[in-house]
Amino acid sequence: MPEPSRTPSRSALGSLVMIAAIVAGGATAFAYTAGWLSPQRLTPDKMVDALAPPGGPALGHRRNHAKGVCFTGVFDANGAGTALSKAQVFAAGQYPALGRFNLGTPDPHAADATVRVRGLGLQIATPDGQLWRSAMIDVPFFPVATPQAFYDLLLAQGSKDPNAMKTFAGAHPEIAAFGGWAKSAPWTGSYAEERFNGINSFIFVDGSGKESAVRWSLVPAAQPVPVSPDDLAKRGPDFLEQEITDRVHGGPQRWTLRVTVANPGDPTADPSKAWPDDRHTVEVGTLTVQKIEAEQDGPCRDINYDPTVLPSGIKTSDDPFPAARSAAYAKSFDRRTAEAQDYPRTATGAKP
């Protein structure tokens, strides 16, 4: 609106101040959204930074579960899963699988016998173009209840304060169950003898829209043979990779994919709480591992086993971990793909 009573210069100055204020307001809102004004916000960067060992991360490698070996094989669905989920991966049939056996350590050169937690990353592709990715561990539950608690655990583990872990355990008593598992669960000499658990709760959606809260596990066909950690240490730093390579060379290795359905009221939002053993389970198919390849030139290297890559028919639940894992895995992936020169491939595309 024209304001004839004011001099043009004074009016212009006022307008310029107003314009500057509006632009500055926009910039501030953006900075706030980006977290620059919220140092307490738990960001993917912080989570990934906290995973790094004291000497810094191993460049070019995954920031956790850094040591691993690739496998390829198939998933044979028996059709039983279609009662719970409309995802094509549960329709009777055979689908290609691409995965990675791994160790829960940020050090890709850790000696196998020194790492308590073993894992399996899995991708199953179906003809409808959808992917199902999952990253599982041999622990039957997660050590802590929330992503923030996991971050605090990483800080406590890396702390110079001798009481840091004691303080953490006081605030997060659920960690005691993991301590008990780490002490008492038998060690084995083979990835093929491990049961791998999805840990987190997801929602299966069937063809009629009915939803079921589930967790899943890969149950090995091979009989676990307990071996003491001292004996495992004598087998060499990379015995797990050598063993699984030899074993699969001798014949494919199998796991049954078992889906556990929650009862109403079971804790779905807290992966530190295992569900009772009597819950309804459905065996939906068999994973067959047919070939092992070194990670360095293997097909699993550039796969981010993001547990939120799900086919239509599976979705996330109120469990906060898949989102946190997705955010942190993406950050780890972003960093390591930018550091490929620090983890050079040995072959130059010669291997299939």
Place this chain on the structure above:
Amino acid sequence: MTMARQHFTPLQRLLHWLMAICILAMLFIGVGMVSTVMPKYLTLVSIHKPLGIAILVLALVRLGVRLRDGAPALPADLPEPMKLAAHLSHYAFYALMIAMPLIGWGMLSAAGYPIVLFGGVHLPPILPQSDGLHATLWTAHYYLAFAFFALILLHLGAALFHAFVRRDGVFEAMASGSSAGGVAPAE
């Protein structure tokens, strides 16, 4: 001045304001989602992807409309550096509106991620899986996003400068229809 239009066409104005909302939302969602590990991360990502593709489609339509309908001439008395800045900023906007979604799409392709629009609707990858490509595109997407927001702030400041300081009709060319602006273009 000749008989040239003083306003963008209604379709151009609709596209401008619709895309302004989409792009601002996109940039805020983008910086918000990469700064949190909370469950809203997944919600934000699930909006970011289809919204990016929607912006790409709208930008291509808008480019076609702009090539067909042109734009009102800038005021004759606008200093040359400001005219140059106006023209360059428009080129930059079109380049970013089209490039950013393509870079994002290419980045997801190079990472081997499925490109989910909604439900079971996926887009095909537009690049082969490659860690090097992913790293390059990720860096481009990240820094261009901040450049895009800076350009928007500049654009906002310039638009308000035209509206309240110069009062030369440039703001009204996009803000309003034929005579509804209330402020006549300055002579």
